[in-house]
Amino acid sequence: MAGLRNERAVVAQSAEIREAIDSAMSRGNAVDAVCTGILMACALDPSVAFGSTSIVVAGFGMSPRRLDGRVLQPGNEAKRPRGFRADETIPSAAYVPTPRLFAAVGTALTLAGRGTYGANAAPAVAACSNEARRLVLEAFGALGPALFQKRSIEQELRMSAGPGAGGALVEADLLVGAPSFEDFPQDDGDRFAPSTVGPIAFDDAKVEWIGARDATGLMAFASLERVTEGHSIEALGLVLPRTAVPVRRGVERVDPMTRLGVLPPLRVAMNEGHLAAMAGLHGASAALSSWARAGIAQTAEEALASFPELSVARLDRG
Numbered sequence: 001m002a003g004l005r006n007e008r009a010v011v012a013q014s015a016e017i018r019e020a021i022d023s024a025m026s027r028g029n030a031v032d033a034v035c036t037g038i039l040m041a042c043a044l045d046p047s048v049a050f051g052s053t054s055i056v057v058a059g060f061g062m063s064p065r066r067l068d069g070r071v072l073q074p075g076n077e078a079k080r081p082r083g084f085r086a087d088e089t090i091p092s093a094a095y096v097p098t099p100r101l102f103a104a105v106g107t108a109l110t111l112a113g114r115g116t117y118g119a120n121a122a123p124a125v126a127a128c129s130n131e132a133r134r135l136v137l138e139a140f141g142a143l144g145p146a147l148f149q150k151r152s153i154e155q156e157l158r159m160s161a162g163p164g165a166g167g168a169l170v171e172a173d174l175l176v177g178a179p180s181f182e183d184f185p186q187d188d189g190d191r192f193a194p195s196t197v198g199p200i201a202f203d204d205a206k207v208e209w210i211g212a213r214d215a216t217g218l219m220a221f222a223s224l225e226r227v228t229e230g231h232s233i234e235a236l237g238l239v240l241p242r243t244a245v246p247v248r249r250g251v252e253r254v255d256p257m258t259r260l261g262v263l264p265p266l267r268v269a270m271n272e273g274h275l276a277a278m279a280g281l282h283g284a285s286a287a288l289s290s291w292a293r294a295g296i297a298q299t300a301e302e303a304l305a306s307f308p309e310l311s312v313a314r315l316d317r318g
Contacts, residue, residue, distance in 0.1 A: 051225030069104030071097035093167030133237030
């Protein structure tokens with residue numbers, strides 16, 4: 001995709017997501033497109049909506065900014081539970097985290113997008129074959145990040161993943177404020193900078209990147225997390241990741257609101273203050289995780305040549 005100055009570019013593994021992103025740019029910008037892609041992924045895979053995400057936005061003359069949408073340890077403002085004994089079987093609900101994906105998408109659209117929640121959710125709603133999950137996506141289209149205040153959704157989540165089911169998810173978790181944009185770490189010059197200093201956190205998680213570049217040069221990338229096993233809530237058509245840390249007797253508790261896991265590897269290459277390339281990893285890769293931990297800085301061309309599994313949307317030097 002080299003040399004794209006006034007042309008659009010789309011990156012996604014799934015044809016349905018790729019088409020949704022491309023179509024969304026006809027009515028909005030790259031941020032709208034990527035948010036539409038995230039919601040489409042939620043429609044197609046029941047495990048995406050409660051997984052972690054990160055959204056990075058950058059463009060010519062604009063430093064890269066990131067929304068950290070990792071899931072949180074639940075139990076916000078709640079008393080510490082007694083905890084599970086060493087000989088007890090821990091229920092699946094105890095591993096359910098506080099979701100942040102919808103909050104991150106809402107923030108991105110509010111601060112950097114052009115379209116409404118409803119317009120960006122519409123393709124996902126139309127494509128979703130699961131009626132229960134479609135109602136969740138419709139709720140986001142109508143309410144944005146406040147969808148968890150919808151009584152039917154909030155009650156189902158607390159009943160299935162709250163203290164009554166052996167979990168820690170409480171009402172205050174579902175009212176947690178949205179993440180804010182943060183500076184994206186980068187090196188000076190035409191070099192890739194690691195966005196994290198650790199491997200992808202969970203062996204059963206599959207991280208996928210999607211991205212878009214619009215005709216103005218604005219680019220957005222987002223990570224999606226898919227899990228093969230999780231806590232199923234059929235009434236919502238969702239599979240929730242087993243990411244939270246259960247409270248155990250005699251073991252120090254992970255504080256509620258703690259961000260869980262690490263951000264998956266993403267590289268941003270800059271040339272004289274202009275975005276030269278963004279690249280994300282499709283799936284867990286020991287080689288790339290090791291590269292991230294080592295913090296090795298390479299030129300954009302060297303990095304892209306060394307790691308063919310990187311999914312890339314690339315710009316000229318501008």
